[in-house]
Amino acid sequence: MAAPEPTPPPSVAAIFAGFFSVGIIGFGGVLPITRRMIVEQRKWMSGKDFTDILGLCQFLPGGNVINLAAAVGQRFRGIPGALAGLAGLMCAPMAIVIILGLLYSHFQDEPAVRRAFAGLAAAASGLIITMALKIAVPIRRDLPAVAVAVLTFAAIAWLRLPLLTTMAIMAPLGIAIAWRRAR
Amino acid sequence: MNNLIDLALLYGQLSLLAFGGGNTVLPEMQRQVVEHGWMTAAEFAALFALAQAAPGPNMLVSALVGLRVAGLPGAIIATLGMITPSSVLTMLCLHAWDRFRDAPWRKIVQAGIVPVTAGLFLAAALLIAQAADRSIPLALLTVAFAGLSFATKLHPLWLLAAGAGLGVIGAV
Numbered sequence: 051m052a053a054p055e056p057t058p059p060p061s062v063a064a065i066f067a068g069f070f071s072v073g074i075i076g077f078g079g080v081l082p083i084t085r086r087m088i089v090e091q092r093k094w095m096s097g098k099d100f101t102d103i104l105g106l107c108q109f110l111p112g113g114n115v116i117n118l119a120a121a122v123g124q125r126f127r128g129i130p131g132a133l134a135g136l137a138g139l140m141c142a143p144m145a146i147v148i149i150l151g152l153l154y155s156h157f158q159d160e161p162a163v164r165r166a167f168a169g170l171a172a173a174a175s176g177l178i179i180t181m182a183l184k185i186a187v188p189i190r191r192d193l194p195a196v197a198v199a200v201l202t203f204a205a206i207a208w209l210r211l212p213l214l215t216t217m218a219i220m221a222p223l224g225i226a227i228a229w230r231r232a233r
Numbered sequence: 234m235n236n237l238i239d240l241a242l243l244y245g246q247l248s249l250l251a252f253g254g255g256n257t258v259l260p261e262m263q264r265q266v267v268e269h270g271w272m273t274a275a276e277f278a279a280l281f282a283l284a285q286a287a288p289g290p291n292m293l294v295s296a297l298v299g300l301r302v303a304g305l306p307g308a309i310i311a312t313l314g315m316i317t318p319s320s321v322l323t324m325l326c327l328h329a330w331d332r333f334r335d336a337p338w339r340k341i342v343q344a345g346i347v348p349v350t351a352g353l354f355l356a357a358a359l360l361i362a363q364a365a366d367r368s369i370p371l372a373l374l375t376v377a378f379a380g381l382s383f384a385t386k387l388h389p390l391w392l393l394a395a396g397a398g399l400g401v402i403g404a405v
Contacts, residue, residue: 073288073289073290074288074289075288076288076289076290077288077388077389077390079389080289080290080291102334103327103330105330105334106323106326106327106330106334107323108253108254109339109342109343110319110322110323110326111248111249111250111251111252111319111322112248112249112251112255112316112318112319112320112322112323113251113254113255113290113291113292113315113316113319114254115290116290116292116315116316116319116320117319117320117323119320120320120321120323120324121323121324121327124324124327125327129324132320132324136316136320139289139290140289140290140312140316142288142289143287143288143289143290143293144289144293144296144308144312146287146288146289147283147284147287147289147293147296147297148296148300148305148308150283150286150287151280151283151296151297151300151301151308152300154279154283155300155301158279162401165400165401165403166397166398166400166401167279167282167283167397167400168365168367168371168400168405169371169374169396169397169398169399169400169401169404169405170279170282170283170286170393170396170397170400171275171278171279171281171282171364171365171371171396172362172365172366172371172372172374172375172378172396172400172405173282173374173375173378173392173393173395173396173397174278174281174282174285174286174361174365174393174396175278175282175358175361175362175365175366175375175379176362176374176375176376176377176378176379176381176382176392176396177285177378177379177382177389177392177393178256178259178354178357178358178361178362179358179362179375179376179379180379180382180383181256181354181358182351182354182355182357182358183379183383184383185253185347185350185351185354186351186354186355189347189348189351192348194348195347195348195351196348198348198349198352199348199349199351199352199355200352201352202348202349202351202352202353202356203352203353203355203356203359205352206260206261206352206353206356206360207260207355207356207359207360210264212261212264213247213250213258213260213261213353214246214250217250217252217349220349220352221252221345221346221349224345224346224347224348224349225341225342225345225346226345227345228341228342228344228345229341229345232337232340232341
């Protein structure tokens, strides 16, 4: 198969527009949509390059897609590109969620709204349980990993320790276990 | 003004602690907003649910917390606090990534963090569910929807809509 024609790097405006399209349609899982936009629709980079840059965004703290908007924007157009990616990604969802928030605080005492939100919150917590299980299930047979996960869980959910303290203890412990295993 | 500084400090810290994505810092967010006296855990769970029902990245609950605490400036400060530190870090590391991407220590660090992330995610799930499920029917709805979304590829929006609908008609 012939190599695809090299496409010129996207302009700052195109970076804004690309991430804007992701922000406005991305419900419950923006990552697959971002990949489709960058690799398949706009052909800014190959699937391999995308996976590579995503690896950095998942390695570092922060929202993965937010980091990705900054990294992809920077790769093509430096700091203006990164700002365009972040602004494009965030502006529409921010506006929508602020409008929803204002509506909610205005109507939250209506009995029907209260009941709707009780149901909505219960459903949303079901979804986060699913996300947690999808991360936890693959490590269930790995005893040291399970121990680290259980200790972290207990520190946060039961002892209610601050996250900074918990991370300062558990992250080195997890890494030490992974390091011993790699040797 | 003090609230804006508190919001910036809280979300700036959470941004750099969010290993494995935004949801891992939900317990800390909930703990701190309750400690500050900004809202109850149940109110936080409602804002989290509202953010899930909006499009975009799942960090938008920070905007809703900021909005509740300090109006529109609060929403903007909290969101900037959540995205700026991690984005700057990502941009600083972008060039170095080519060098350390394949380094053994990089893979070890990443593998070592996974169980911590799993523990944080499970804690987030439990604490959010505890705050949201004020009755037995609501708890049953959470468990049923967790099973449904785990076992099927049903779009999350359908489940959120169904939850809100069941709530309105008084079924839960």
